[in-house]
Amino acid sequence: MRSGGPDRYQGYPMDVELIEIRDYLASHPPFDLLPGAALDRLPRKLAVRYFRRGTPFPPQGQGDTPQIYILRRGAVELRNAGGELLGKLAEGDICPLHCQLEGAPTGYVGVTVEDTLVYELPCTELAALRERHEAFAQHFDHSVAQRLRKAIDTLKEGPGTGVRLMTVRVGDLIGSHLVAATPQASIREAARIMTEHRVSSLIIMDGERLAGMITDRDLRSRCIVAGLSPEEPVSRIMTDKLHTTSTASLGFQALIAMTRLNVHHLPVMEDGRVVGVVSTSDFVRIQSANSVYLVGDIHKAKSLEVLIQISAKVPELQVQLATGGATADQVGQAVSAITDALTSRLLEMAEADLGPPPVPYVWMAGGSQARREQSSHSDQDNALLIADHMKPEDDAWFAALAKRVNDGLNACGYVYCPGEVMASNPKWRQPMRMWRKYFTNWIERPDPMALMLASVFFDLRPIRDPEGMFEELHEHVLSHSQANRIFVAYLTANAIKQRPPLGFFRNFVVIHGGEHDQTFDLKRRGTVPVIDMARVHALAAGLPEVNTLERIAAAAAHGSLSQEGAANLTDAMELIGTLRIRHQGQQLRRGEAADNFLAPDALSPLERGHLRDAFVLINSMQESLAQRYQAGRFT
Amino acid sequence: MFAHLLLDWRRRRLLRKAPPGPMREYLDRPLPRPGSEWRTVEFLALDLETTGLDYRKDAILSVGHVTLRGGRIELASADHRVVSIVGAIPEASAVIHQITDDQAALGEDLALVLGDLLGVLAGKVLIAHHAHVETSFIGRACRKVYGVGLLVPVVDTQVLAQRQFERRQIAYKGSDVRLHALGERYNLPRYAAHNALYDALSAAELFLAQAASLSDGRALPLRDLLA
Numbered sequence: 056m057r058s059g060g061p062d063r064y065q066g067y068p069m070d071v072e073l074i075e076i077r078d079y080l081a082s083h084p085p086f087d088l089l090p091g092a093a094l095d096r097l098p099r100k101l102a103v104r105y106f107r108r109g110t111p112f113p114p115q116g117q118g119d120t121p122q123i124y125i126l127r128r129g130a131v132e133l134r135n136a137g138g139e140l141l142g143k144l145a146e147g148d149i150c151p152l153h154c155q156l157e158g159a160p161t162g163y164v165g166v167t168v169e170d171t172l173v174y175e176l177p178c179t180e181l182a183a184l185r186e187r188h189e190a191f192a193q194h195f196d197h198s199v200a201q202r203l204r205k206a207i208d209t210l211k212e213g214p215g216t217g218v219r220l221m222t223v224r225v226g227d228l229i230g231s232h233l234v235a236a237t238p239q240a241s242i243r244e245a246a247r248i249m250t251e252h253r254v255s256s257l258i259i260m261d262g263e264r265l266a267g268m269i270t271d272r273d274l275r276s277r278c279i280v281a282g283l284s285p286e287e288p289v290s291r292i293m294t295d296k297l298h299t300t301s302t303a304s305l306g307f308q309a310l311i312a313m314t315r316l317n318v319h320h321l322p323v324m325e326d327g328r329v330v331g332v333v334s335t336s337d338f339v340r341i342q343s344a345n346s347v348y349l350v351g352d353i354h355k356a357k358s359l360e361v362l363i364q365i366s367a368k369v370p371e372l373q374v375q376l377a378t379g380g381a382t383a384d385q386v387g388q389a390v391s392a393i394t395d396a397l398t399s400r401l402l403e404m405a406e407a408d409l410g411p412p413p414v415p416y417v418w419m420a421g422g423s424q425a426r427r428e429q430s431s432h433s434d435q436d437n438a439l440l441i442a443d444h445m446k447p448e449d450d451a452w453f454a455a456l457a458k459r460v461n462d463g464l465n466a467c468g469y470v471y472c473p474g475e476v477m478a479s480n481p482k483w484r485q486p487m488r489m490w491r492k493y494f495t496n497w498i499e500r501p502d503p504m505a506l507m508l509a510s511v512f513f514d515l516r517p518i519r520d521p522e523g524m525f526e527e528l529h530e531h532v533l534s535h536s537q538a539n540r541i542f543v544a545y546l547t548a549n550a551i552k553q554r555p556p557l558g559f560f561r562n563f564v565v566i567h568g569g570e571h572d573q574t575f576d577l578k579r580r581g582t583v584p585v586i587d588m589a590r591v592h593a594l595a596a597g598l599p600e601v602n603t604l605e606r607i608a609a610a611a612a613h614g615s616l617s618q619e620g621a622a623n624l625t626d627a628m629e630l631i632g633t634l635r636i637r638h639q640g641q642q643l644r645r646g647e648a649a650d651n652f653l654a655p656d657a658l659s660p661l662e663r664g665h666l667r668d669a670f671v672l673i674n675s676m677q678e679s680l681a682q683r684y685q686a687g688r689f690t
Numbered sequence: 691m692f693a694h695l696l697l698d699w700r701r702r703r704l705l706r707k708a709p710p711g712p713m714r715e716y717l718d719r720p721l722p723r724p725g726s727e728w729r730t731v732e733f734l735a736l737d738l739e740t741t742g743l744d745y746r747k748d749a750i751l752s753v754g755h756v757t758l759r760g761g762r763i764e765l766a767s768a769d770h771r772v773v774s775i776v777g778a779i780p781e782a783s784a785v786i787h788q789i790t791d792d793q794a795a796l797g798e799d800l801a802l803v804l805g806d807l808l809g810v811l812a813g814k815v816l817i818a819h820h821a822h823v824e825t826s827f828i829g830r831a832c833r834k835v836y837g838v839g840l841l842v843p844v845v846d847t848q849v850l851a852q853r854q855f856e857r858r859q860i861a862y863k864g865s866d867v868r869l870h871a872l873g874e875r876y877n878l879p880r881y882a883a884h885n886a887l888y889d890a891l892s893a894a895e896l897f898l899a900q901a902a903s904l905s906d907g908r909a910l911p912l913r914d915l916l917a
């Protein structure tokens with residue numbers, strides 16, 4: 056056709072002619088993995104076809120050469136021979152099923168559910184591209200699960216300031232040699248060693264074994280203030296039941312552990328031997344404002360006003376962590392640790408005003424705080440468990456306590472629970488025998504109300520429990536739930552009711568109208584299904600874990616969930632949760648209130664692809680959960 | 691059927707008049723039969739950018755086209771050509787098409803572009819949106835270059851749209867039958883670029899959507915689509 060020389064096209068080079076189609080491909084995986092020159096040539100290898108809504112897809116017969124299809128407009132549903140929905144294709148998706156790729160599922164029947172315009176690329180062209188471009192080829196080799204794992208790695212690397220905290224290992228934070236003393240050394244000798252080495256803590260070693268640790272604070276409070284002779288052996292003032300971390304742990308994980316335990320030093324282990332101590336001051340070099348300091352401030356706070364000021368910093372902390380590349384799990388741990396500290400401090404302040412409790416009690420947190428998955432300033436869910444020997448008149452004291460703490464949390468931004476699941480509600484302020492009865496009823500006679508409460512009360516954690524009463528209730532719940540298959544089946548049916556979206560459609564996923572027009576709910580459709588599944592696993596197997604990722608890991612260790620299934624669920628939870636945290640971070644930075652409503656447009660096509668991978672995994676895990684616990688009978 | 695016989699009779703008459711070269715080769719190819727199923731017919735979607743709407747005074751600036759075969763738009767066939775014109779481009783149309791005098795001067799001779807166009811158009815049905823512009827400008831250019839006008843069966847996507855509105859007794863405005871408004875109606879991609887090739891591609895895509903809608907799974911003869 057073209058007969059002129061190359062000069063003819065000055066200003067109109069051939070490659071720009073179909074540039075809009077080239078750019079469209081370049082912004083959609085896996086074509087984004089192709090080098091520019093290959094992308095330039097790609098549009099001319101395509102054909103355009105159009106199918107009305109309700110047309111079999113791909114069209115049969117006509118001696119067509121096999122093609123892959125790239126959806127430019129419209130949507131396609133894929134069903135198996137039984138008519139069951141297997142997947143949906145939306146704009147930007149590719150359908151490579153007819154190029155006989157290894158591992159590609161067969162037996163699909165497709166139908167367009169919207170008027171659909173596709174680009175066809177012959178399988179022979181696809182094969183040539185795969186041969187020449189390795190990264191592009193890998194897209195087809197990798198399973199959904201592998202792609203997702205890679206995406207999480209990319210997300211974690213993230214931009215921003217606090218990155219080092221996410222990547223630095225504890226082993227890199229500690230000094231090169233261990234400063235230690237024997238249990239028989241005198242307190243004076245231990246103090247001398249600490250001064251000489253300018254350290255704030257000292258490891259006590261009994262031979263090769265870690266016997267304990269002392270800190271500056273122990274020297275002050277347990278020796279000098281207590282009037283103990285400095286000639287006494289150091290073992291008298293050391294802490295011997297120690298939490299430890301390892302050299303391989305991420306700095307952030309150690310920091311989270313310290314926040315949770317409210318300690319400032321952690322012995323560091325390697326191959327079963329103690330090799331050093333990591334302290335909060337080691338982190339100061341890396342990140343100035345973090346949850347450890349907020350928690351410290353909370354414990355020192357003297358008034359509600361101060362607590363309100365401190366809790367106003369929580370959104371800022373969440374933004375910092377998110378920009379630092381923290382995962383949703385890490386943010387949830389940090390934010391929940393702060394809520395725990397606030398709750399404890401409010402309880403202490405209330406007790407100081409009201410006098411000591413008439414009988415022992417447990418302050419219990421439910422829902423996301425219990426699972427340590429809170430994001431900044433969610434609703435409060437809590438309840439009071441009171442010793443059975445309480446007298447009727449004692450309730451006035453507990454009602455006053457509950458009111459102060461509920462009001463205090465509300466003032467700090469943890470708004471009242473809309474469902475009234477709070478200790479100030481008399482229904483949720485009960486002695487042990489009533490709580491046992493509640494749970495027995497919920498488990499043995501499951502009804503919609505019980506299932507609604509399940510997400511709050513089957514995720515329960517003691518915040519203040521000086522007498523260790525909670526354990527008894529928890530054991531009661533787990534032994535009952537484990538033994539009751541009908542309850543588990545009900546819970547399963549509930550957990551798989553909310554299916555994650557399998558595609559992104561203008562008419563399918565997004566909310567229409569109202570405040571959240573054209574968005575979808577990352578929490579309800581993404582993380583909640585995983586949380587629900589993890590709960591089923593924990594209650595069915597009697598596992599005490601409450602945190603979702605810990606429940607998944609425990610279920611895998613127990614054998615009720617496959618190792619692969621556990622890894623997939625963990626990855627899906629992390630990806631969706633991390634996108635949610637990032638979305639909220641962006642809102643908080645703009646000074647808006649954080650929510651869970653994400654506009655699909657806010658995601659890059661690549662992220663949309665990863666999110667879809669996560670949804671596909673969740674969906675298949677729901678299928679296997681249903682099979683395992685026979686939910687079919689109740690749905 | 692009678693219209694086709696008439697058209698074919700004119701083709702054979704013009705063939706005798708046409709000088710040797712592209713036009714004679716073009717006319718030598720039989721026209722597609724109106725009774726053929728539309729998918730077995732080859733089409734060429736064409737769009738022109740011109741300096742104005744009057745084919746007697748205004749000039750062709752650029753030509754964009756793409757071939758349809760077997761119900762598919764073959765992007766490999768996409769072609770965009772700039773025509774060199776004598777005289778300055780009126781300012782208003784230069785703004786719309788973003789073609790400057792310099793670029794137009796770099797373009798090709800109209801006769802060359804026209805010859806190539808007849809080469810790909812032979813044996814095909816022309817698709818254009820508001821096809822009068824394309825047929826009148828190309829017809830005049832053919833008369834100037836070859837001494838005979840353009841003889842081609844035409845599918846006008848605007849006429850198809852108007853018929854569809856009328857058949858359903860839906861009132862419509864002029865703006866409802868513009869290319870981009872119809873594209874939206876059929877869930878077609880919207881291209882940011884405004885040049886002859888993308889408009890030809892948009893017309894081709896609109897045609898596929900209209901044909902799919904009219905056939906609705908049944909056989910659809912070419913005659914039902916012709917203007």
